[in-house]
Amino acid sequence: MRTLHSAAMTCKAVAEPASEALWAVLHNGALALLCPFPSFKIVAQEPADDFRAFLDTPQAIEYIFEGDVTDAQWQRWERCARLVRCIYLSDMFPPLQSPFFATLLRRQAGSGESLLPGLQGLWFSETRQTPTNTALIRALSTPTLSTFPFEPRISDDVRRWDSLRTLGSMIPCLQHLHIPTRGGAAIEYLGSILSFPMLRSLNLSLVSSDAYQALILDLAAMMDHLEKLYIATEGVHPTGPIIGYPNMIGAHRTLRGTENPPFPVLRELRIVGKHSDIVQLLTLIPTSSIEKVSLISNQPHITEVAPMLNLLASKPNTTSLQFLHICLCSGFYTLADGDEPVHAYFSSVLKSLWNLRALKPLRIESQCRILSISDEDVANMGRSWPLVQSLVITCDTGLPDILLALWTPYIPYIIRPSLTALVELAGRCRTLERLMMDVTDVSEEELVALEAYNPEEDATPPQTQLLHLIPAQGDHCFHLYIPDVDRLGRALLRRFPNLEGLSLNGWFKLGKVPRNL
Secondary structure, eight states: OHHHHHHTTTTHHHHHHHHHHHHHHHHSHHHHHTTTTTTTEEEOOOOOHHHHHHHOOOOOOEEEEEEEEEEEHHHHHOOOTTTTOOEEEEESSSSGGSSHEEEEEHHHHHSSSSSSTTOEEEEOOOOOOOOOOOOHHHHHHHHTTOOBBBOOOOHHHHHHHOOOHHHHHTTTOEEEEEEOOOOOOOOGGGGGGGGGGOOSSSEEEOOHHHHHHHHHHHHTTTTTOOOOOEEOOOOOSSSSOOOOOOTHHHHHHHHHTTTSSSSTOOOOEEEEEEEEEHHHHHHHSOOOOOEEEEEEEEESSGGGGGGHHHTSGGGGGGTTTEEEEEEEEEEEEEEEETTTEEEEEEEHHHHHGGGGGTTEEEEEEEESSSEEOOOOHHHHHHHHHOOOEEEEEEOOOOOOOOGGOOOOOTTOOOOOOOOHHHHHHHOOOOOOOOEOOOOOOOOHHHHHHTTOGGGGGSSSSOOOOEEEEEEEGGGGGTOOSSSOOOOOHHHHHHHHHTOOOEEEESSSOOOOOOOOO
């Protein structure tokens, strides 16, 4: 920032591009808007008494306005205002409530133009309908304004949703909206979301119940332009029946027509919550056109995720879904109670994903459970995901310290694939660039077999896309045995000439494999 300021002060040749960069994003928006006026002054007040000075109380800051603003100063300010693209505001900043700022808003209202004509993103920490706040948001409303995180500090849900409806009348062309909802809001006020018919992305945090979810989705599904939908649930279930859930899809068809399904252009879906909530939401949302899905589920037993994954891997999604991230957070108390072992077999929990043949990036995370993966499972991955570019499977404890004794990743029942299986997977998937999966120990016999590969005797061309091969993560780095890393590096380079290094992803790395090996 200081470099840009210095560049703007050097000469006219760089003043304009440097000023554009300086004014593009205003993190301390109100202060930056007022500083160009010479009449605006910041005065530091000394502590009121010796006791406050003894306590080393910070100096109080006073914002004052002295003198009149000339036409030349207004014109200079307007030139700067046209450069602003994003601004962060807080109504706790005293100058926003000053008479001078009210004068600024009245001048803008008289001109008929927006206060910041090129504004694209507005972050406002409070949206209470005070006269100044309402006038400010109205003054900042432009056809180009597309992003608005709605994060008010209002405890009254009715007032919060009423504020949202007011925003919809002032910013009808908004495209990106983030709403950290709270539990207990009156359901009838959720229709305020429909005040933004041009929304392209909608982020709803802390949706409090299934009925709440269903109604929000019923409203959002009427938006023809919605491309991204993010939902985080609390997993709180209502005591009564789920309102509107049984006839949800029928209600959508009544409102839109049978030929126009809900979410017609939805491309990206992210859901965080209980596995049962995710199942209901996936049932409500047609996913035949979705390309990117991220699911973070919480469940007592890892085996309970099978219906969720079966629904995700159903036939309509097998050709469209390309990006998939799954994080399975299983309950640690079921381990403490002895209700479930520390491991789960990949083939019994995640085998439905083999139907998703268009996957490119795929990341699977398991917390509090270890995924037991066999060589046959890895072979099925190679046959099922021929287009995969990144394949990452990780397992983490996620247990509190008091229960770490339950984490027993090296009991005989837990299976890990061989490094040879990963090598064959990478050779089969010609587009694979990154492969991360814990493997079992590499024996001397396996290493000799890998060294025996001769690319000149192989009729197929070498796999040149693979860049990263990571056979161990976290604590497994200290348990994986490799007889000779240099020999293994040479053997792998003959198969994958662009491999950047065989690494152990954890507290240390074995480093890059030298090209001259």
